[in-house]
Amino acid sequence: MTQHETIGVIGAGAWGTALAQMLASDGRDVVLWAYEPEVVQAINAEHRNPLYLPSASLAPTIRATGELGDLTGIDTLLVVTPAQVLGKVLASLPRPPRDLVLCSKGIEAGSGRLMNDVAREASPGSAIAVLSGPTFAHEVAAGMPTAVTLACGGGAEQWERLAPAIARPAFRPYYSDDVTGAEIGGAVKNVLAIACGVVDGLGLGQNARAALIARGFSEMLRFGEALGAQTETLTGLCGLGDLVLTCSSASSRNFALGKALGEGASAADLMADRRTVAEGAHTAPVLADLAEQRGVPMPIVAAVNAILGGASAREIVAELLSRPLRAELESDAGDIGA
Numbered sequence: 079m080t081q082h083e084t085i086g087v088i089g090a091g092a093w094g095t096a097l098a099q100m101l102a103s104d105g106r107d108v109v110l111w112a113y114e115p116e117v118v119q120a121i122n123a124e125h126r127n128p129l130y131l132p133s134a135s136l137a138p139t140i141r142a143t144g145e146l147g148d149l150t151g152i153d154t155l156l157v158v159t160p161a162q163v164l165g166k167v168l169a170s171l172p173r174p175p176r177d178l179v180l181c182s183k184g185i186e187a188g189s190g191r192l193m194n195d196v197a198r199e200a201s202p203g204s205a206i207a208v209l210s211g212p213t214f215a216h217e218v219a220a221g222m223p224t225a226v227t228l229a230c231g232g233g234a235e236q237w238e239r240l241a242p243a244i245a246r247p248a249f250r251p252y253y254s255d256d257v258t259g260a261e262i263g264g265a266v267k268n269v270l271a272i273a274c275g276v277v278d279g280l281g282l283g284q285n286a287r288a289a290l291i292a293r294g295f296s297e298m299l300r301f302g303e304a305l306g307a308q309t310e311t312l313t314g315l316c317g318l319g320d321l322v323l324t325c326s327s328a329s330s331r332n333f334a335l336g337k338a339l340g341e342g343a344s345a346a347d348l349m350a351d352r353r354t355v356a357e358g359a360h361t362a363p364v365l366a367d368l369a370e371q372r373g374v375p376m377p378i379v380a381a382v383n384a385i386l387g388g389a390s391a392r393e394i395v396a397e398l399l400s401r402p403l404r405a406e407l408e409s410d411a412g413d414i415g416a
């Protein structure tokens with residue numbers, strides 16, 4: 079039997095646990111770092127993660143640990159913490175690994191940095207890749223077919239190392255070298271999924287949702303262009319693909335958060351004591367600031383940010399609908415003077 083390299087996964091929420099299960103599906107050893115001692119205990123004793131992924135039975139070759147030091151010597155680490163703690167957790171690794179594969183989707187509050195910039199500082203010398211795409215954790219854990227973008231900062235050489243380590247029959251990574259684009263797709267779609275949830279919660283219909291997806295995608299492309307992302311990356315799995323998934327399903331925590339806001343719940347109540355992460359709520363304020371600083375029009379992102387700040391969802395949607403009529407494509411704006 080082939081001897082596979084052991085892979086490490088940092089973060090045992092729904093996504094880290096699902097990735098560990100997918101990676102272990104070829105019989106390999108996976109070391110999974112969990113923040114909560116009870117998660118370590120449940121995975122090792124019962125091969126389950128009742129806190130974050132109760133639907134999955136986990137492979138016995140997944141060993142959970144609460145010690146980051148237990149990942150020392152493992153060359154490939156997947157990082158799957160919430161975006162806002164990624165830098166802190168990586169800075170606690172005793173030694174930077176050869177390859178870090180970032181699977182979190184968000185932008186750091188305060189600094190406005192993408193995760194690859196955060197990781198570069200916290201884990202100097204590691205080659206950085208980003209894994210992102212339409213991936214509900216419960217489906218990946220169940221072995222259902224899934225495709226992702228694997229953007230390799232270390233180019234084709236890093237891809238040659240990572241692709242065989244990560245690909246499985248039902249889990250297909252596609253190569254890219256556009257780390258910035260892969261990250262922007264995942265971070266922005268979370269905010270747009272909240273917007274689609276709001277529209278659903280307000281009962282505004284499927285035409286409105288489709289309009290939001292298309293106009294939101296324009297915002298993603300504009301922001302990506304301002305930060306140097308390739309447009310083609312954003313039209314792929316990690317951009318449009320993930321946008322379509324999360325804007326169409328209440329399985330998305332971001333969509334579900336938006337839906338509750340649209341139904342009238344208060345943002346403060348919804349965010350208080352939440353165990354699972356809805357990254358869009360953390361990304362919206364920093365993304366809205368970055369867009370304003372760079373002069374990138376992102377009215378839907380600004381609207382989500384206002385609703386999360388306590389504004390009435392119905393009033394904010396009315397404001398969006400009353401904006402002056404304009405060209406759909408910026409390249410046509412000059413024709414009608416708007």
Ligand SMILES: NC(=O)c1ccc[n+]([C@@H]2O[C@H](COP(=O)([O-])OP(=O)(O)OC[C@H]3O[C@@H](n4cnc5c(N)ncnc54)[C@H](O)[C@@H]3O)[C@@H](O)[C@H]2O)c1
Nearest residue numbers: 090091092093094113130159163182183214215354355357
């Ligand atoms: N769930 C999915 O389907 C999915 C898919 C793709 C990407 N992601 C991304 O993966 C990342 C993790 O999401 P998730 O769904 O696995 O999380 P989750 O909502 O299932 O669980 C929350 C996670 O946060 C961890 N945590 C809480 N406080 C912490 C702290 N102070 N330090 C370290 N860890 C702490 C918990 O241990 C747990 O792992 C997010 O950026 C998310 O956008 C999730």
Ligand SMILES: O=P(O)(O)OC[C@H](O)CO
Nearest residue numbers: 211212213214330331332
């Ligand atoms: O549940 P969400 O909204 O965090 O979405 C999960 C994944 O990002 C979908 O690709």
